[in-house]
Amino acid sequence: MLQGIVSGAIWFSVFLAVHIIWFHMIYVERRARFIMVTYACCLAGNFGTVFAADTGAMSVTQMALRIFYGSLVMGCLFVLYMPFFYTIATSLSVQTLVCLEESPKRALNLGALQQRFASPAIVAGRLDVMVTSGYLTVRAGTYSVTSKGRAIAKFFGYLKEIWRLGPGG
């Protein structure tokens, strides 16, 4: 168990280092794609480490368990890290705070903030990302959901109902 956990933790650290250094040095257009590819490579690295550490004495079950534990640790760290990253990158609340901090008097009119963050440009940006990600399609300026988008909408619509969350957003 310990070897799998250590291997997974090290490979996640490698993923984190590559992702952070790369983003710092090079402007990345498709961030999610880069993150997924880097993560997949590190996951393969974890598999390779477990295989390489085998001196021939390890049973198939032991090896499978080590790979499983390593992958699980990597998966857990990934689901803990990604929401934090997307909060930095896309949260409107964070962007509002940053915008206020960057403004000359550290204060802005509420109307100006609304114009900036509740604007057609912000919505258009999100729509573009969702089209690129395959959740929406656009034809003659109107947007429709794809089957992938519909599955997500149905799942979360159902979740909102059973958790009694209201429309939200």
Added chain:
Amino acid sequence: MKAVFLAAALAIAYLIAITVAFRFLSYETLRARFMLLLFLFTLPAGAAIHYATPDNLGFLPAQWCETGRILDLGAFLFFYSACFFGGILQLYNLADRGFSLRIVIDIDRSPTGSMSTGEIISSYSAGRGIGWMYQKRIDDLIRLRLISVDNDVVSPTASGSRVASRFLWMRRFLQIAAQN
């Protein structure tokens, strides 16, 4: 493997518990806070269950069992915490606050099955509009004492300014500032 099975079982039990609790809570209740408190309560309960149950849980093969009990307990707490912070809490955040997700749901539920950008803006969140979405963010920032509003002028509080400068640094370091 006991750590994995126990973490999965406790996460499922937690999910059932909040599903039941959410049906009785009023809309005004701070649900994320409630979820966090319930999670903190289940941590010692989970540790007690881990201590009280056999290493093989009565059905696991010997090869799947970890002999180091402290290591297994640590792994269990880590896996369970990841299930909560990375899974259940994120699911709630997305369902309750997801901006893009709400747009997808609105389009899917529209009578024609398609919407223009203007229609999306005006009918966001079942007709509340995009202005409501942003006001909700502003209200949350005020509640968290990160900003204050005086005569329609918004300014960060001291703690808001500290938080903002950290995020600003991270966004610049990761070259995110120029995007969005």
